[in-house]
Amino acid sequence: MPSLGADMEAGTLVEQLISPGTEVHRGDIIAVVETQKGAIEIEVFEDGRLEDWLVNLGEKVPVGTPLAMIRAQGEPETPQPQDPVPKPPRPEAPPRPEPLPQPPGPELPPPDLPQPEQPFPELRARASPAARRLAAQSGIDLGRISARADGTIRYADVQAGPRQSGMPDMRRAIAAAMARSKREIPHYYLLHQSDLSAVEEFVARTNADRAPEERLSPAAIYLKAVAGALRKYPEFSGSYVDGAFIPSDAAHIGLAINLRGKGLVAPALFDVGTKDLDTLMSEMRDLIARTRAGRFKARELSDATITLTSLGDRGVDGLYGVIYPPQTAIVGIGTPRPAPWVADGAVVARPVTTLTLAADHRVSDGHRGALFLRAIDTHLQTPEAL
């Protein structure tokens, strides 16, 4: 069970997409895991053969639990099918625990104590024995039952059934990540006005004779501009883990995507710096469609190295981003609007936006941040060069 973000503690295996004995290749999607952020596709990272699943369908397991046994190519073969030797003993999964009442162990803190290190105290709600029994009998995940104000789950709550939408889980995941960000990351903020005439003209010119499915949107240009600026200022791409910054050579840019009233998620577009605009545009459309449908890949959630959030054309002038840990920077692009602008000594009307940067002071300073933000602006003045 991979960790799909610092705020994730467990996940439920909801689909096994291949059966034991199947060859797998790096990048294949082999499973789907249900998390607070939705259904996540699990990729395999090596070539080999799936020997067996180690986790049953519907089972919720902590992060770090092996999901499947994959025999890499070149590893000693297991007996061939025609060989009547018995299969090697399957690693015994611990027997499914009986739905016994949970002993009031120390892991269940009194509900009135603040719990800064436990993102989801309410997920550890105390369920009554009858509630647990009913949940186990009817196959209901107790994690999906809303606890009462006193932190308990009773028989009637299980009877009432799981929460209907994924919304409370999503909101909890956002709350945990953002609270951790505000608690741990000393943010500094910068802002800069940018003239988007060149971007708008380039997009209009490019799209004039293109079919809708081949049209560019300014967001693709913003992504390339950020990747271009990262080449010169790489300290804004990476992660801060255990007191040290780990830079990333690649620009895996998380794109903040609004989920129509259900929340927000920022899955990554990979290697933005090395892709052309058309490729990026089609990948972005695909990513947004899959994200809104609740299907993204594990890597897309965990491997972003910086976030870009664009308010689009119905927002406000600018935003102050909250860094998604363990990343160390977030770039914001406000809604462009016509504004007075001085060009060649004259005041003219231009489409102007406010670029913002929130960055981690443990890793960089405002001076470098300012240069990075200006570099994004500079790239936006020559979109044809992206």
Next chain:
Amino acid sequence: MTQEEIETALIAELSRIAPDIDLEDVDRGHDLREEFDIDSIDFLNLVTALGKRFGLDMPEADYPQMDTFDHLHAYLVAKSG
């Protein structure tokens, strides 16, 4: 295609993009993106879908004629009729 058929198709594409919006609550003479809470990528997806369905180019230069539900409907009627 009749006006009613075009309207049905338009409603179908819009509800695919904005499934949470009830058409009853929508002011058809007001800004389409506001009413359906759709961003520029959603709008591009809408134009892509409608363009395919009706065999139209729907160039960006015509976007101002698609600013409300009623205008977009009238545009589709005029171009595909």
